[in-house]
Each structure stands twice: as C-alpha cells, then as structure tokens.
Amino acid sequence: MPCTTILIGKAASYDGSTIIARNEDSPNGQFEPKRMEVVHPSEQPSTYTSTASHFSFKLPPNPMRYTAVPDAVLGHGIWAAAGFNEANVAMSATETITSNERVLGADPLVEYEPAEGVEGEPGYVPARRGGLGEEDFVTITLPYITSAREGVERLGALLEEFGTYEMNGIAFSDVNEIWWLETVGGHHWIARRVPDDAYVTMPNQLGIDRFDLDDAEGERREFMASADLRSWMAEHHLDLTLNGGGSAFNPREAFGSHSDADHVYNTPRAWYMQRCLNPSESWDGPDAALTPESDDIPWCRVPERKLTIEDVKYVLSAHYQGTPFDCYGWKGTRESRGAYRPIGINRTGQLAVLQLRPDVPAQNAAVQWMAFGSNPFNALFPLYGNVEGLPEYLCNTTARVTSESFYWANRLIAALADARFHDSSAAVESYQQKMGALGHQILRETDASLADAGASEVPARLAAANERMVAALKRATDDLLAKVLYTTSCAMGNGFSMSDNER
Structure with a gap:
C-alpha cells in the first residue's frame, strides 16, 4: 500500500519521546474508509485466518489489549495499521517497499494460487496458500510483544515460517528504542535500530543503507536479520559491495530498486522531508548535493534541531511547498507542479503518530496522535492509548x-x-x-x-x-x-x- 513513514529517535525529539508515524495511503483510484477501535483480549481470535492468503494458524494464548485503526468496510481483511498494546509497545504496519529481480528470483514471494480444475478429476491442482501481508501484521504481532526488539523477533520468526506475498517495512517502538524491519523476498528480513539522535524517512522503497552482519549474527545491538541471510546472499550473489565487502554492506543496493518510477514516486518524498528537517544544507539548484531523483538520500540523519509532533504533521502533509513541484503553487511550470507524487496525497486514509513519553508514568505515557483523510486539510489530535474504549x-x-x-x-x-x-x-x-x-x-x-x-x-x-x-x-x-x-x-x-x- 502506498504510504510515507517517519521515525524519530528519543534524543532527536523535543521531549525525549520515541515517535513513529505513517500515512496510510490507498492505491491510486481507491479511498479506504478507516475507523479506530480498542481490541480486548476476549475479542482477539485464537486462530487467525488471512483473507488474502487463505490460510489459518494458531495465535499464542493471553493476548494483550491494543488499539488499532482497521478498515471500516469488511470483506478484505483487518488492516489494523497502527496502535499501542498495554505494555506500551507501538507498532505501525506497513510501508510498502520495493525490491529487484535478483532478490525475488532467489526467494520468491509466497503468493496465493487458487485451485485449478475440479477436485477428484485428472489434472486437478490444489490451491496453494499465500504468506503474510499488511492486512495481518499488527493483529498477529502487537498483542504478544513487550518491547520493540521483541516485535522484530516475533514478526521475523513468522516471516521465516510462513513467508510473505509482498515487500514491506514495519516500525516498532517502546519508550527506549525504535526498530525498523524490512522484508527481503519471500522469507528473509533485516532490521535496524534507529539511532537515538536521528530521524528516518521512508517513501515506499527499501530504505536501510547500511547493515552489519557480524552484529546481526552476534550481539544484535543495532542490527537483526533472518538466520541464514549471509549464506543466502552469498549463494545468490546479492551483495554488490566492491572489494569483497565483508561484514558491512548496503541493503538498498543489494535488495532494493533504483527505477525510473522511484525517481517520480519515492525519492522526491525523502528529499523533501529531509529538506525540511535539515534546511541549511544545499538542496536546490545545480550545486545541490541531493536532488529529488537522487538514489543515495540517506535512510537516517541527525536533524538540525529537535523535532516536534508539528514537524511530523508538516512533512507528512507536504506537497513540495516552496519548490517548483508544489501542486498548489505558482513556481515552476504546469509540468513541474505535477512531476512528483505529493506526500500529503488525496488518498490518505489515516495518519497515526505514536508517541511514547519518558517523563510521565507508564499509565499515561502512550499518546496516539491521529488524523483522518488527506493531510493538507485535516488536523492532528492526541488520544491516550492506555484506555478501554474510544469515542x-x-x-x-x-x-x-x-x-x-x-x-x-x-x-x-x-x-x-x-x-x-x-x-x-x-x-x-x-x-x-x-x-x-x-x-x-x-x-x-x-x-x-x-x-x-x-x-x-x-x-x-x-x-x-x-x-x-x-x-x-x-x-x-x-x-x-x-x-x-x-x-x-x-x-x-x-x-x-x-x-x-x-x-
């Protein structure tokens, strides 16, 4: 699903909070109505059935209460999107991301295949279940985790067991840490801890641009991954690092994409968000270090000042204000004003900004800031997350x-x-x-x-x-x-x- 994400480490935020936020955008031509709910343990299924993938599996006992922002129209899955559980762990899922042919050939996506023919007759081929996807992730993960790190571990294990039919990025946070997980092919995944003093911008393409395999296979302080990632990469020649590489490599080069479509749909969004949050750098003109179509825009960077909830809302509502690419602006030409996909797009269903505050008791630390509809025209407002119900x-x-x-x-x-x-x-x-x-x-x-x-x-x-x-x-x-x-x-x-x- 087309979306935009920003993650802010606790030393980069205005009050020491961890903050994860995402626009949930529908595909072009679709407008998905959204609502909010609190899911109680008695309402959580013991067996989960995926709508898109046509398979069921058992969930652990004793789930926790959690908030969610599911689709309002029934029939194609839950799509719970974002929320907190009662252990003050937040999850946002998902940011649809990109890959390349080498990865998808080495570990194909696990897509549902309907049955062919008539059962009992010659030539019958039974249906093949698909893997997990965006509709499933929050429901099968958030009620069962007590830390952001635990969220990565649980979802990673599920991906290795059941696979996925799409490429996605998923955020987890607690009051101390933020982790970002990216799926790689059908069964592989990587995750990186967001540096405390940095923010991350994610615009629908695989984003992590530095990875340490030694740490992922050892202490897992900053990096985690599926257990066989190194041998799988070697077998299929996925590491594109020159001169042997070693433990460190660039996942964006190995697993991601640099397509023409990225340059009009994805990279301009990362460029504009970072342009807003590090404004003293050179972003415009022939001498700009990075342009809207640059493939090497950093996954994370240290901001020039501490970032606020209002900064999050501004960048996730953006339509390239102050540039020739503003669809509502007067600069540039008619062609330039329609050149790039806005961040604040017409088909946003909801924006959830999940804030965990360190300076108040745990009972009121979780604040779920919400906005519905197209962000240039809506307002962001807070809700306490540790509640039994919502208005x-x-x-x-x-x-x-x-x-x-x-x-x-x-x-x-x-x-x-x-x-x-x-x-x-x-x-x-x-x-x-x-x-x-x-x-x-x-x-x-x-x-x-x-x-x-x-x-x-x-x-x-x-x-x-x-x-x-x-x-x-x-x-x-x-x-x-x-x-x-x-x-x-x-x-x-x-x-x-x-x-x-x-x-």
Whole structure:
C-alpha cells in the first residue's frame, strides 16, 4: 500500500519521546474508509485466518489489549495499521517497499494460487496458500510483544515460517528504542535500530543503507536479520559491495530498486522531508548535493534541531511547498507542479503518530496522535492509548458517507477545500492550529491531574480526556466543513452576481 513513514529517535525529539508515524495511503483510484477501535483480549481470535492468503494458524494464548485503526468496510481483511498494546509497545504496519529481480528470483514471494480444475478429476491442482501481508501484521504481532526488539523477533520468526506475498517495512517502538524491519523476498528480513539522535524517512522503497552482519549474527545491538541471510546472499550473489565487502554492506543496493518510477514516486518524498528537517544544507539548484531523483538520500540523519509532533504533521502533509513541484503553487511550470507524487496525497486514509513519553508514568505515557483523510486539510489530535474504549465519532465509520463520522467529515472537507485551495487555506490552518494547541493543553492538564489519582481512577480520567478532545474536535470539524462548503459554493460555475432582494 502506498504510504510515507517517519521515525524519530528519543534524543532527536523535543521531549525525549520515541515517535513513529505513517500515512496510510490507498492505491491510486481507491479511498479506504478507516475507523479506530480498542481490541480486548476476549475479542482477539485464537486462530487467525488471512483473507488474502487463505490460510489459518494458531495465535499464542493471553493476548494483550491494543488499539488499532482497521478498515471500516469488511470483506478484505483487518488492516489494523497502527496502535499501542498495554505494555506500551507501538507498532505501525506497513510501508510498502520495493525490491529487484535478483532478490525475488532467489526467494520468491509466497503468493496465493487458487485451485485449478475440479477436485477428484485428472489434472486437478490444489490451491496453494499465500504468506503474510499488511492486512495481518499488527493483529498477529502487537498483542504478544513487550518491547520493540521483541516485535522484530516475533514478526521475523513468522516471516521465516510462513513467508510473505509482498515487500514491506514495519516500525516498532517502546519508550527506549525504535526498530525498523524490512522484508527481503519471500522469507528473509533485516532490521535496524534507529539511532537515538536521528530521524528516518521512508517513501515506499527499501530504505536501510547500511547493515552489519557480524552484529546481526552476534550481539544484535543495532542490527537483526533472518538466520541464514549471509549464506543466502552469498549463494545468490546479492551483495554488490566492491572489494569483497565483508561484514558491512548496503541493503538498498543489494535488495532494493533504483527505477525510473522511484525517481517520480519515492525519492522526491525523502528529499523533501529531509529538506525540511535539515534546511541549511544545499538542496536546490545545480550545486545541490541531493536532488529529488537522487538514489543515495540517506535512510537516517541527525536533524538540525529537535523535532516536534508539528514537524511530523508538516512533512507528512507536504506537497513540495516552496519548490517548483508544489501542486498548489505558482513556481515552476504546469509540468513541474505535477512531476512528483505529493506526500500529503488525496488518498490518505489515516495518519497515526505514536508517541511514547519518558517523563510521565507508564499509565499515561502512550499518546496516539491521529488524523483522518488527506493531510493538507485535516488536523492532528492526541488520544491516550492506555484506555478501554474510544469515542464513537472515531469508531463509527461505515461505507455510508455522513458528516457524523470523523473519517467522512474529513474526506468532505478535503474535496471541497482542494477545489478552492487558496481561498480555504486560512480556515484550514486555523483549525489545524486550534486542534493541535488544544491537544497539547489537554495532555498537560490531564497529566497533572493524575499526580494525585489512585490507580483505579486513572483509566476513567484518560477516557474523559479523550472524550473532551473529541467533543471539541467534532465541533471544530463541523464548523470547518460549513466554512469550506460556503467558500466552494460561492465559486460554483453557475453563479451570477445579480440577485433578487427577497427570497
């Protein structure tokens, strides 16, 4: 699924939090309605059945409660997307990534193949199950892990056993660490710990650009991988490092892609995010060190200042502002303004920013910042993650279009505001700032109120804070919808300046 991810280590964030965030974008021409839910242990299946892959397997006993952002329309899997479990471990899955023919030939993807013919008759070929994929990962992993590292280990073992039918990148975090896992072919995988002082940008292509096999096979301090990765690479001549390479190699060169499509769809997004977060470097003109089509944009780098929740929202809403590539801008030409795939695209279903804060008790450390719909037109707001349930406004999405659903209200706002982007921008920006400021205020006030709360009181106070946030969010969203509807209605093509004085 086309998406964009950013990961921020604890020493690179404004308050020492680990932060993982991802836009969940549907394929071109599709708009997938999303909702939120809290999944309780009693609701977690003991046997998991994959919709796309047509196979079932047993899940461990005693799952934990967790939050999720599943698809709202049933029939093609859960796609739980992002959430926290009650052990304060976060997971975001997945970022669809790229590969190359050498890798896929050496370890083919495990794709479902339907039966051929009629059972019992000559020539019948039974169906072959597929592997795991994005629809499955959160549901079969998040309820069973107590650290980010454990998340890599569990999902890695499942990939080796069952395989996958697609290339994906998956993020795990706890209050101390962030790990990024990338699938490699049908059964292999690699994972790297995000440096504490760095951020990572991921735009739909295999990203890790440095790997230490000795560490992955030994202490696993910074790197992990499937057990036979070294011998498999050697057998199939996958390491492209000159002069023998040794323990260290570049996975992006070995396992990834550098296609023409990458240069219009993927690399420009990494370029723009890093342009925003390291602005003093040379990004533009003939002397730029990196361009939107560079194949060597770093997987991670140290920012020029500590990064905030607002920085995450800005870069994941971006449409190349300030450059000739801005689809809403005036610079460049008509061709340049449509040259590259925006980060804040029309088909985003949801953005989840998963923050684990080190300076508050564990019971209120997990904050799931959320936005639904196209990011240039929506607002990011916080929810406490350690709760038994979530407000109805966020959970009631169905296939029916209604402004009483937060998802659909945002889709309506985006479609209307896009048509009159510059006329609507002031109202949208005011809404975004108001909701963000209120979110920080509610977190501050609720955190303070918990100082004298007994353990039994905490869940109710967290739920009350979420309800307060969402009640204000609904009022503000309804108000913005009315404003952009008015603005776009006034610009309709069948308008006429002369009117009667009376109705």
